[in-house]
Amino acid sequence: MPMIEVSGLTKKFGQITAVDSLTFSVDEGEVFGLLGPNGAGKTTTVRMLCCLISRTSGTAKLGDLDISHRSETMKIRKMIGIVHDNVGLYETLTAYENLEFYGQMYEAPRDLVKGNIKEYLEMLDLWDQRDRRVVSFSKGMKQKVAVARALIHDPQILFFDEPTANLDPEASKVIRDLILKLKGEGRTIFLNTHNLDEAQRTCDRIGILKTKLIAVDTTKNLENAFARKVTAIVLASLNDSILNAVESRNPKRVTVEGNTIRIELEDPDRDTPSVVSAISGAGGQIKSVKEEGVSLEGVSLEDVYLSIMRRGQN
Amino acid sequence: MRLWKSWALARKDMKILRRRKSLVGGLLVIPVLLGIGLPAILEYVITKKGAQSSVVVDLLGAFAYFFVLLSVVLPLYISSYSIVGEKLERSIEPLLATPTSDEEILLGKYIGVFIPVLIAIWLGTAIFMIMADAFSSASLGYYYYPNQSFGIIVLIAVPLACLYAISFSVFVSAKVNSAQTAYQLGVLTAVPFFILYVLGELGIVSLVSDLNILIISAALLVMAVVMFFISRATFKREEILTSWK
Incomplete structure (x- = not known):
């Protein structure tokens, strides 16, 4: 009640x-x-x-x-x-x-x-x-x-x-x-x-x-809800110009494993299309794009609060 | 309106006043000085100047009005702190958060000033009467005090003048953010009384006439009641809380 x-x-x-x-x-x-x-x-x-x-x-x-x-x-x-x-x-x-x-x-x-x-x-x-x-x-x-x-x-x-x-x-x-x-x-x-x-x-x-x-x-x-999410993009092949194109979109973090790039973005919903288009522009051939959740370990209320406040400012 | 709530607030204010020695000292010093000083002047006029009985009586009548003036000025000393003091101690918000109405708060503030001020003035008038009688009885051949005119002044005019000054001062105190400003604005209440005194000295108004003192007292009562309602109507809790920095 x-x-x-x-x-x-x-x-x-x-x-x-x-x-x-x-x-x-x-x-x-x-x-x-x-x-x-x-x-x-x-x-x-x-x-x-x-x-x-x-x-x-x-x-x-x-x-x-x-x-x-x-x-x-x-x-x-x-x-x-x-x-x-x-x-x-x-x-x-x-x-x-x-x-x-x-x-x-x-x-x-x-x-x-x-x-x-x-x-x-x-x-x-x-x-x-x-x-x-x-x-x-x-x-x-x-x-x-x-x-x-x-x-x-x-x-x-x-x-x-x-x-x-x-x-x-x-x-x-x-x-x-x-x-x-x-x-x-x-x-x-x-x-x-x-x-x-x-x-x-x-x-x-x-x-x-x-x-x-x-x-x-x-x-x-x-x-x-505010746990870190990573955008995983699988490519046919990977080169420096593709990585430079990804970096130009200011991701929070980028990791590479084989032909897969995992990118942590400020706001995946908003930023993923721009990264995809940058990769395509650099000649990258994209096989798949998917969002992966990251373990909640290390995500605190402070992360959530700051993230929300940043979004509020934007 | 629940009087017991106003009384609880007044008791709290009086307790705080008692513990602030500088305020108590300031409250007592002028009435006591007046109670001693005026008879001392009388003594000087009688012994050094050889004043006639009629002059002594005129002087005693004029001195009595000083206590009406005092009862307008003295409350300002404490009542300027009434709402402003709560603001300064930041206690105004917890107080306003209690289920207490504006009228109950205002009345509590009135009583909390009225009682100590009246006690201080009555103490001064008691000293004045005793000393004035002691110095003047030989010259007059009788004890001038107590008498009806002084009774009217002390028991009617003084409390009503206090009430009027408090009502004005509490109103001002709720509107400003410093006790000094409240005091300075509050002094305006005394202006009509000083004008009356000058008119009395010029012989235009008789301030030793019982009827005139009663008329002034009635006017004071009306003004005090009007000020209470104006204070109530203009007592804006939100303004008090949000305009105070």
Whole structure:
């Protein structure tokens, strides 16, 4: 059952389109990662879904609630928790006071707030520091308090906007482990990140965003879809002028085995006809052309992401 | 509108204020100085200049208006930080993400400034009354304070002037990106009061008349309410979030 359903969601700031026609859904209990470079529209997407800013067009539903209905805004805010890209804690207050205040603002029962403060501060190794003012905390400690704040009212849906940005590996791991624990509890998690490793470790599905949503799938499927493909061309005979003609098309890699040339191209569908015509032009007699998959070994989400981004630029 | 939410926000703001010693110091210093300084001037006029009783009474009446002026200027000191402060600490986005309405946030901000400012001014007026009585009772033959006119000023005009200044300042604070700009623009609220003071000194308006003070108070109440609704109507969450760099 989808907990987040987005359809044609668009945001424009004046003439600039920050987010263009997003359509996707996130199931209950799923961790969905939105990957993209800075300025891709990730934070704007989260802000629209959390009713912090208005949408220009399109719709989105969180559970049964529609973000375009003003009357449902408060209910939506109550059912979600957000870890913002800036922690935004009150530095002169203690960790406990910060969480207690937000518990009130989220209208959570006092007992629940007390219990959650203890549970999450203990889980995040901050219980002993609860009465220290946040101003004296390290970046990682502040981020942990911000995570606890997002959980203080037991929200069904959690939005994490760059939760591990600028954190050391140890603090990042704590946050990642918590995300996985929350997933285990059946909560729906929307994770904005440009940390590919984090996305790979925590997300069930990933959307790649660059103003538009370029791809959405599981990590594995994305890797399969973007695995390296090689165009194998079998020739009657091979000579240097044919090889020079192939090289003139700027392939990523060329290997020769007998009369067969295996060429790795940036985009086989687009580039193969041009290579074939170059070979013919150099007098090569082509017997067959076929596409061969290459072992997935060595293809990472990073390869997929960079490949998609390059295509996006082209 | 849920008052308890505004109160929770106000309590948080007051807690932060208490922990910022420079803000607390700044908040207390002017009322206390005024509370001590004005009677000191009175003492000087009585002992060194041999002022008549009528002059002493006129002076006491004029001094009282200083607390109305103070109650317009003093809130700016804190309320300039109200929304801008949240922007500076980047806490505005988490706050706006909570299920809290614009009215609840604005009212919380009002209360969070109103209470400490009023306490500081009342502290100043208490010191002023005690010291002014101590210095003037021998000359007048009675204790001038407390009296009805000062009661109207302290209990009606001062809180309403505070409220008016806060409403204007919070409105400005939501629109600008620095506390300094908010403060500078907020000072504009004091201009009509300085004009009134000059008119009073020129004898055009009597600022010792209870009726006039009540009329000014009523005008302040209307302006504060109007400013609240203007603030609510112009409180654009999206603008606050996206225009802040």
